[in-house]
Amino acid sequence: MPSSADATHYDPLHAAIAWATYIIDAFTLEQLRAYPDKFEQYENKARKDWTREMRTEFTEWTKGTRRLFQKMDVYCGKVGQVTGGVMRKLADEHAHEQLLAIFVPNRNGRDGRNRRDVVREVLKDLVFVNSVLRAPDVSLVCDVPTLKMRRLVPIGRNMLKVWPELRFRQYIHITFEHTQEMIERYGTVGLWSTEGSESINKIVRITCERQARSTTAKAAVDIMYSIMRRNQPGIRSWLLGEFEY
Numbered sequence: 147m148p149s150s151a152d153a154t155h156y157d158p159l160h161a162a163i164a165w166a167t168y169i170i171d172a173f174t175l176e177q178l179r180a181y182p183d184k185f186e187q188y189e190n191k192a193r194k195d196w197t198r199e200m201r202t203e204f205t206e207w208t209k210g211t212r213r214l215f216q217k218m219d220v221y222c223g224k225v226g227q228v229t230g231g232v233m234r235k236l237a238d239e240h241a242h243e244q245l246l247a248i249f250v251p252n253r254n255g256r257d258g259r260n261r262r263d264v265v266r267e268v269l270k271d272l273v274f275v276n277s278v279l280r281a282p283d284v285s286l287v288c289d290v291p292t293l294k295m296r297r298l299v300p301i302g303r304n305m306l307k308v309w310p311e312l313r314f315r316q317y318i319h320i321t322f323e324h325t326q327e328m329i330e331r332y333g334t335v336g337l338w339s340t341e342g343s344e345s346i347n348k349i350v351r352i353t354c355e356r357q358a359r360s361t362t363a364k365a366a367v368d369i370m371y372s373i374m375r376r377n378q379p380g381i382r383s384w385l386l387g388e389f390e391y
Contacts, residue, residue, distance in 0.1 A: 156320045156328075156335075158279040158336060160317060161318070161320075164315055164318050165236075165275070165318060166236060167315075168312065168318060169232075169272070170212065171208065172268075173211050173245075173249040173250070174208045176249055176261060177211065178207065179251050179261065180251045180253075190311065191311060192311065193313055194313070214249065215235070218235065236272055236276075237276035242266060245269065246262045246266060246269075250265050267304070268304070268305060268308055271304070274288075274301075275298070278325060279325075281336075284329050284334060290326060291330075293329070294322070298321070298322045298325060350373075353368065353369045353372045
């Protein structure tokens with residue numbers, strides 16, 4: 147991603163990971179609500195104002211949230227990393243009630259609203275955001291000229307209200323501020339996706355580890371040969387499970 151503060155385009159894969167990381171932190175806060183004395187020190191206090199002890203403690207709680215995701219067969223990666231599987235789970239409407247039952251205590255907040263109802267609305271908004279990031283034709287999902295002001299900005303404001311303790315990192319900020327601009331300029335956010343190159347990188351790594359010869363020069367030849375074979379119709383049909391025995 148461009149390091150410039152003026153960057154207006156982004157990779158939807160890493161944006162999805164940023165969103166998933168944010169929600170994992172949010173779910174951790176929700177679980178802390180089950181312990182009022184513990185949650186009191188975090189409530190309505192911006193993360194930048196947390197003490198070192200609070201940050202360390204919160205990190206340990208976050209590890210527990212990740213373990214719960216792993217029990218749902220969603221791999222979260224190491225601390226500081228989140229895989230795309232988390233976002234896919236969050237964007238699955240059929241999984242929302244399970245997520246709420248596991249991560250959000252069935253109790254009211256200070257505003258008198260049940261926290262599961264509040265978080266359910268956020269998850270619903272997350273489904274919409276994910277559909278915008280993934281849609282080949284965004285006009286089928288929403289009205290593009292009004293996307294920012296009518297949909298994305300209100301979603302962002304609501305999330306800041308639901309979890310005032312957390313802040314938006316750059317990818318989430320750009321999602322709210324520049325997604326409409328990207329769609330109007332390029333037609334879809336997906337043109338900037340790095341998922342294809344990530345897939346090639348995985349093929350290269352596996353080939354290098356399991357099939358390539360030992361020297362760098364020979365390994366490079368083996369990797370390129372492996373990629374070439376995947377482009378042959380016979381090999382492709384075999385890899386896609388279409389090979390007829």
